[in-house]
Amino acid sequence: MKKIIFTFLFFAFISSAFAQTPTEKKILRPAEDINSTERVFQDSLRTNRNSKSKEVKNKEAVITDYLIISNVRDTTYLDTTLTIHKEYKYNYLRHDNFGLMQFSNVGQTYNSLTQEFDNNRLIPNIGANAKHFNYMDADDINYYHVPTPLTELYFKTAHTQGQQLDALFTTNTSKRFNLSIAYKGVRSLGTYQNTLSSTGNLRMTASYKTKNNRYVLNTHFAAQDILNQENGGITDVSVAFFQSGDQDFKDRGLLEVNLENAEGLLEGKRFYLNHTYDIIRTIDSISTNKLQVAHVMMLEDKSYQFSQTRANTDFFGDAFQTSDLIDRNTLEHFKNQVQLNYSNATVGDLQFNASHNNYNYGYDRVIVLDQGTIPNRLKGDIISLGAKYNKLYKGFNLKGEAGFNVSGDFDGNFISGTAAYKVNNDLKVSANLNHSSVAPNFNTLLYQSDYKNYNWKNNFNNIKTQQLAFNIKSNKYANLSLELNTINDYVYFTKDENDAVKPFQNENTITYLKVKLQKEIRYKNIALENTILYQNVQDDSNTLNVPEIVTRNTLYYANHVFKKAMYLQTGITFNYFTSYNMNAYDPLLAEFYTQNQQKLGGFPRLDFFVNAKVRQTRIYLKAEHFNSAFTGSDYFSAPNQPFRDFAIRFGLVWNFFL
Numbered sequence: 001m002k003k004i005i006f007t008f009l010f011f012a013f014i015s016s017a018f019a020q021t022p023t024e025k026k027i028l029r030p031a032e033d034i035n036s037t038e039r040v041f042q043d044s045l046r047t048n049r050n051s052k053s054k055e056v057k058n059k060e061a062v063i064t065d066y067l068i069i070s071n072v073r074d075t076t077y078l079d080t081t082l083t084i085h086k087e088y089k090y091n092y093l094r095h096d097n098f099g100l101m102q103f104s105n106v107g108q109t110y111n112s113l114t115q116e117f118d119n120n121r122l123i124p125n126i127g128a129n130a131k132h133f134n135y136m137d138a139d140d141i142n143y144y145h146v147p148t149p150l151t152e153l154y155f156k157t158a159h160t161q162g163q164q165l166d167a168l169f170t171t172n173t174s175k176r177f178n179l180s181i182a183y184k185g186v187r188s189l190g191t192y193q194n195t196l197s198s199t200g201n202l203r204m205t206a207s208y209k210t211k212n213n214r215y216v217l218n219t220h221f222a223a224q225d226i227l228n229q230e231n232g233g234i235t236d237v238s239v240a241f242f243q244s245g246d247q248d249f250k251d252r253g254l255l256e257v258n259l260e261n262a263e264g265l266l267e268g269k270r271f272y273l274n275h276t277y278d279i280i281r282t283i284d285s286i287s288t289n290k291l292q293v294a295h296v297m298m299l300e301d302k303s304y305q306f307s308q309t310r311a312n313t314d315f316f317g318d319a320f321q322t323s324d325l326i327d328r329n330t331l332e333h334f335k336n337q338v339q340l341n342y343s344n345a346t347v348g349d350l351q352f353n354a355s356h357n358n359y360n361y362g363y364d365r366v367i368v369l370d371q372g373t374i375p376n377r378l379k380g381d382i383i384s385l386g387a388k389y390n391k392l393y394k395g396f397n398l399k400g401e402a403g404f405n406v407s408g409d410f411d412g413n414f415i416s417g418t419a420a421y422k423v424n425n426d427l428k429v430s431a432n433l434n435h436s437s438v439a440p441n442f443n444t445l446l447y448q449s450d451y452k453n454y455n456w457k458n459n460f461n462n463i464k465t466q467q468l469a470f471n472i473k474s475n476k477y478a479n480l481s482l483e484l485n486t487i488n489d490y491v492y493f494t495k496d497e498n499d500a501v502k503p504f505q506n507e508n509t510i511t512y513l514k515v516k517l518q519k520e521i522r523y524k525n526i527a528l529e530n531t532i533l534y535q536n537v538q539d540d541s542n543t544l545n546v547p548e549i550v551t552r553n554t555l556y557y558a559n560h561v562f563k564k565a566m567y568l569q570t571g572i573t574f575n576y577f578t579s580y581n582m583n584a585y586d587p588l589l590a591e592f593y594t595q596n597q598q599k600l601g602g603f604p605r606l607d608f609f610v611n612a613k614v615r616q617t618r619i620y621l622k623a624e625h626f627n628s629a630f631t632g633s634d635y636f637s638a639p640n641q642p643f644r645d646f647a648i649r650f651g652l653v654w655n656f657f658l
Contacts, residue, residue, distance in 0.1 A: 061147040061148060061657075063077060063078055063079075063080060064077045065077070065146070065147045066078035066144075066145075066146045066147070066150055067144065067145040067146070068142050068143075068144060069142060069143040069144065069145065069207070069218070070139075070142060070143075071138060071139045071140075071141060071142075071143075071218075071274070072139075073218075078150070078655065080613075080616045080618075080655050081613070082558075082567050082569055082611060082612075082613035082618050084520075084527070084529050084554060084556060084558075084569070086611075086618065086653075087554075087569065087573075087609060087611060087620070090156070090620050090651070090653070091156075092106050092107060092134065092156075092164060092186065093133060093134060094154070094166065094184075097110070098531055098533075098550075098552055099112065099113045099114040099533065099550060100112060100113065100133070101113055101577075101637045101638075101643070102637060102643070102644065103195075103637045103638070103641055103643075103644075104159075104190060104191060104192055104195060104252075104637065104641070104642055104643060104644045105158075105159050105188050105189075105190030105191070105192070105195045105196075105197050105644070106158045106159055106162075106164060106186060106188040106190075106197060107134070107158075107186045107187075107188055107197025107198070107199050107226075107228065108190075108195065108197055108228055109130040109131065109133060109228075109585065109590075110130075110133050110637075111582060111583060111585070111592060111637050111638050112546075112583075112592070113533075113546060113547055113550050113577050114514065114533060114535060114546055114550065115512070115544065115546060117436075117465045117467055117485045117487060117512070118416070118432075118434045118436075118465075118467050118469075119414070119436055119438070119465075120401065120403060120414045120416065120436070121412070121414075121436075121438050122355075122357075122382070122384050122403055122404070122405055122410075122412040122413070122414070122438060123333075123357055123359060123382055123405075123410055123412065123438075123439070124361075124410065124438070124439045124440060124441050124442045124445070125441045125442070126302050126304065126329070126331040126361065126441065126442055126443065127304070127441040127442055127443025127444065127589070127590075127591065128264075128266055128304040128443065128589065128590035128591065129441070129590070129591055129592070130585065130590040130591055130592060131226050131228075131264065131266035131304065131590045132266070134199055134201070134226055135201075135224055135226065135266065135268065136201055136203065136222060136224065138220075138270065138272050138298060141203055141205060141220045141222065141272070142205075143178065143180070143205050143207045143218050143220075144170040144178050144180050144205070144207070145172060145178055145207065146170055146171065146172055146178070147172070148171075148657050148658050149169070149170070149171040149657070149658040150168075150169070150170050150171070150655065150657055151167070151168065151169050151655070151656050151657075151658075152166075152167070152168040152653065152654070152655050153165070153166075153167050153168075153652070153653070153654045154166035154167070154184075154651070154652075154653050155651045155652055155653075156620070156649060156650070156651030157649045157650055157651060158186065158187070158188030158189075158649075159188050159189065159190050159191055159644070159647065160188070160189040160190060160191055161187075161188070161189040162186070162187040162188035162189055162197075163186075163187065163188075164184075164185075164186045164188075164651070165183075165184070165185050165186075166182070166183070166184035166185075167182065167183055167184075168180065168181075168182040169181055169182070170205075176208060176209050176210065176211065177206075177207070177208050178205075178206065178207040178208075179204075179205070179206050180203075180204070180205045180206075181202075181203070181204050181205075182201075182202075182203045182204075183200065183201065183202050183203075184199075184200070184201040185199065185200045185201075186198070186199045186200075187199075191252040191253065191644070191645065192231060192234065192252050192253065192255065192257065192642075193231055193253055193255070193256075193257045193260065194229045194230070194231035194257055194259060194260050194261075194262070195228075195229055195231055196228070196229040197227070197228050197229075198225075198227045198228075199224075199225065199226045199227065200223075200224065200225050201222070201224045202221075202222065202223045202224070203220060203221075203222050204220060204221045204222075205218070205219065205220040206218075206219050206220070207219075213278075214277060214278040214281060215275070215276070215277050215278075216275065216276050217273070217274070217275040218273075218274045218275070219271075219272060219273045219274070219275075220270075220271075220272050221269075221270070221271055221272075222268070222269070222270045222272075223268070223269050223270075224266075224267065224268045224269075225265065225266070225267045225268075226265070226266040226267075227263060227264070227265045228263060228264050228265075229262070229263045230259055230262040230263055230264050230306075230587035231257035231258060231259050231260070231262075231587075232257065232258030232259040232262070232312075232315055232587050232640070233257065233258055233585070233638070233639065233640030233641045234255045234256065234257050234258070234640055234641075234642065235255075235256045235257065235258055235640070236640070237256065238255040238256045238257070239640060241255060242255060242633055242642055243633050243634055244633070245632070245633045252642075252645070258312070258315050258640070259308075259312060259315060259587065261308055261309040261310060262306065262307070262308045262312075262587060262588075263306075263307055264304070264305070264306050264307075264587060264588075264590050265303075265304070265305045265306075265307075266302070266303070266304050266590070267302065267303050267304075267305075268300060268301065268302040268303075269300070269301050270298065270299065270300040270301075271297075271298070271299045271300075272296075272297070272298045273295070273296070273297045273298075274294070274295075274296045274297075275294070275295055276292050276293070276294040276295075276339075276341070277292065277293055277294075278290055278291070278292050279291045279292065279293060288343060288344065288345050289343070289344055289345075290341070290342070290343040290344075291340075291341070291342050292339075292340075292341040292342075292343075293338070293339070293340055293341075294338070294339035294340075294341060295336070295337070295338055295339070296335070296336070296337040296339070297335065297336050297337075298333070298334070298335045299333075299334050299335075300331075300332075300333045300334075301330070301331070301332050301333075302330065302331045302333075303328060303329065303330040303331070304328070304329055304443075304590060305326065305327065305328040306325075306326075306327045306328075306449075306587070306588050306589075306590070307325060307326045307327070308324075308325040309323060309324065309325075310322060310323045310325075311323065311325055311450070311451070316451045316453065316454070316588060317451055317452060317453040317498075317499075317500055318451070318452045318453070319450050319451050319452065320450050320451075320452065321450055325450040325451070326450070327448065327449045327450060327451075327454070327588065328363070329361065329362060329363055329442075329443065329447070329448070330360075330361070330362070330363075331359065331360070331361045331442065332358075332359070332360040332361075333357065333358070333359050334357070334358040334359075335355060335356070335357050335358075336355065336356045337353055337354070337355040337356075338353065338354050338355075339351055339352070339353040340352045340353070347391070348389060348390055348391030348392070348393075348398075349388075349389065349390040349391070350387075350388070350389055351386075351387060351388040351389075352385075352386075352387050353385070353386045353387070353388075353403075354383070354384070354385055354386075355382075355383070355384040355385075355386070355403075356381065356382070356383055356384075357381065357382040357384065357408075358380075358381050359378070359379060359380065359381075359382070360377065360378075360379040361377070361378045361379065361442045361446070362375075362376050362377035362378055362379070362446060363376045363377070363448045364376065365448065367448055367455055369452075369455060372457070374446070374448055374455050374456070374457050375446065375457060376448070378409075378442060378445060378446055380408055380409045380410075381407075381408055382405050382407065382408030382409075382410060382412075383405070383406050383407040383408060384403055384404065384405050384406065384412075385403070385404060385406055386401070386402060386403035386404070387400075387401070387402050387403075388400065388401045389401075395421055395422065396419055396420065396421050397418075397419070397420040397421070397422075397430075398417075398418070398419055399417065399418040399419075399420075400415075400416065400417045400418070401414075401415070401416050401417075402414065402415040402416075403415075410439045411437070411439070411462060412437060412438045412439060412462065413435075413436075413437050414434070414435060414436040414437070414438070415434070415435050416432065416433065416434040416435070417432070417433045417434075418430060418431070418432045418433075419431050426474050426475055426476045426477075427472070427473070427474045427476075427477070428472075428473045428474070429470075429471065429472050429473075430470070430471045431468075431469070431470050431471075432467070432468070432469040432470075432471075433467070433468055433469075434465070434466070434467040434469070435464075435465070435466050435467075436463075436464070436465045437462045437463070437464045437465075438462055438463060439460070439462055439463075440460050440462075440463055440491035440503070440505075441491075443503075443589065443591070444458060444460060444491050444493075444503035445457070445458050445459075445460065446458075447589075449588065451588065453498070453500035453501075453502070454500075454501075454502075454588060454589070456502060456503070458503060460489070460491055460503075460505050461489040461505065462489065463487070463488075463489055463490060463491055464487070464488040464489055465485060465486065465487050465488075466485070466486045467483060467484070467485045467486075468483070468484045469481065469482065469483045469484075470482045477519075478517055478518065478519035479517070479518040479519065480515075480516070480517050480518075481514075481515070481516045482513075482514070482515050482516075483512075483513070483514040483515075484511075484512075484513055485510075485511070485512040485513075485514075486509060486510070486511055486512075487509070487510040487512065487544070488509055488510075489505055489506070489507070490505070490506040490510055490543060490544065491503055491504070491505050491506075492504060492506065492543045492544070492593070492594050493586065493589065493591050493592070493593035493594065494543070494593050494594040494595070495593065495595070501586045501588075501589065501591075501593050504543075506539070506541050506543045508539065508540050508541050510537065510538070510539045510543070510544050511537070511538040511539075512535070512536075512537050512538075512539075512544065512546075513534075513535065513536040513537075514533065514534070514535050515533070515534045515535075516531070516532070516533045516534075517530070517531070517532045517533075518530065518531045518532075525557055525558055525559040526555075526556075526557050527554075527555075527556055527557075527558065528553065528554070528555050529553070529554040529556070530551075530552075530553050530554075531551065531552045531553075532549070532550075532551045533549070533550040533551070534548065534549060535547065535548055535549075535550070536548065542581070542594070542596050543594050544594075545580055545581045545582070545583060545594060545596070546580065547577040547578045547579070547580045547601055548578045548580070549576075549577065549578045550576075550577040550578075551574075551575070551576050551577070552573065552574070552575050553573070553574045554571055554572070554573040554574070555571050555572055556569060556570060556571025556572075556609075557569070557570055557571060558570075565614065566612050566613065566614050567612065567613040567614075568610075568611075568612050569609075569610075569611040569612070569613075570609065570610045570611070571608075571609060572606060572607065572608050572609075573606070573607045573609070574604060574605070574606055575604070575605040575606075575607075576602075576603075576604050576605070577601050577602075578601060578602055579599045579600060579601040579602035580599060580600075580601055581594075581595060581596045581597075581598065581599055582595075582598070582599070582600040582601060582636070582638055582639065583595065583638065584638055584639045584640075585638045585639075585641060592638070595639065598639050600636045600638075600639065601636075603631065603632070603634055603635045604627060604631060605625050605627070605635070605643075606625065606626055606627040607622055607623065607624050607625065607626070608622065608623040608626055609621065609622040609623075610622075616654065616655040616656060616657075617652060617653070617654045617655075618652060618653045618654075619650075619651075619652045620650060620651050620652065620653075621648075621649075621650045622648070622649055622650070623646070623647075623648050624644065624646065624647050624648070624649060625643070625644060625645065625646050625647070626646050627646075628645050628646045629646060
């Protein structure tokens, strides 16, 4: 079925590539990371050059006509500038990965140096969190509206063998109908044994609106797979060889690893539909009134599988069988939501919604142990009610959202409120208050495995979080954010008295403070970009471990060269976090677990980069971790998981227009 859909859309794209009409000019807010001094008209494009219409011939499309529409219908336009923020986003995830510690190979997981506790979930996730950094949820999918066909190509070299590619093509067959197809693929062998990564993210979208704009539809299909060979890290003996800096082990493939025949695979397929109809729509110079009905439907199937050709009882404990081990869980999630939206200049934007969630998580077998029976399924239906509010009042932007489950096996609720005030064109302040109560992930509640230690059925309480946050944004002074989190009944993984990784619930209250400061200091064409994060955790059980300080500082030069034919950017980035009890990685669960025996961190990472922009092409060249040869071999992403060595990598991002 997927191949049929793919073939149909491919031929639809080709046949419609030259059948577009230009869109009307729109006034939009720019993307947040666009430097206004770099928005130049060299990116202007002429549309429909061969058209016989004089009106079309004189029509020009500029970069601001190429619209990117988020899942909540916030609109920005295509950004082809080269800024330091683009340098930070030029990575496997394609977004700023500050606060994440990469593993040695591209396509592997990340260790989190900071934690987030603001969420509006009402039902559990499948789990396997370590495999979800590159998994695109419905909120991560964008839709498009373009005057001419648009293509974007992202390429970057990988490690040893392989490459990264992210290709997007979108076109409007008319002013009202858009199609897009995108695929991000990564294959990288890695420098250590058994660390091959092979991932793929296919996205296909369609957007439609009627001539009078009363009916609007956004829909997408996504098929994703994240495959990693799992080596369980290098052995303790190899860690000693690694830290010694012995030249005989500079070939990292010589270091012995814990697992040689294991791999983990996360797969997901999703169909998503979001459409709205304006029952009442009155927009004039005096007032705006809109009554809208909306329907959101999502069908998503996920599975996570860990497989081994033969058991490793030294690493995971005793097993029910000695070969061909396969642990596979699945989650089928079907959601329908109906919304009633009302907008009025006096009242503001108000929404009431009702949702039905059907979930089916589990396995195809029942396991009977001496300690009890492990069932095969958690399934049921949940009915939820919710509301949203947004209002601009006397300079304050007031937002609120709430939701709660009214029926079903899982209780859950959340409420959040935000008040933002724009003091002047440079200074904006905001305050947020969030509360959430949600059941922990399914894999903490029910898990089955061919390994005896990895079988459980738990009845944990909901995880309850409260968050108070303040934000100050100012280009002139600095961007400052402060979060104070209180977490109760925190669920985490750690090793038990038998040295087996299992989920536990912390009955104590955790207090978690985060303060983040971001400021760029600029003198002519030289700039110093700084991001510093301070964290403090009060937890008697030591279940939530984060470094006290995380910092990233970039000193760079940027200017036009070659008679402004090229924009050049070059500099050095310094990354550092203080040593702490870094979470360890369990490859069977694809989860990080708490450990309090070994402190890691406290090592610098220096990257040298040279980037250039020529028309709509951004070229990137980076010497990663070039200080590894002279600052010692004590750099780890997790216990027994060394960080990557010095490597030179290059690539580009290229936008072109038909």
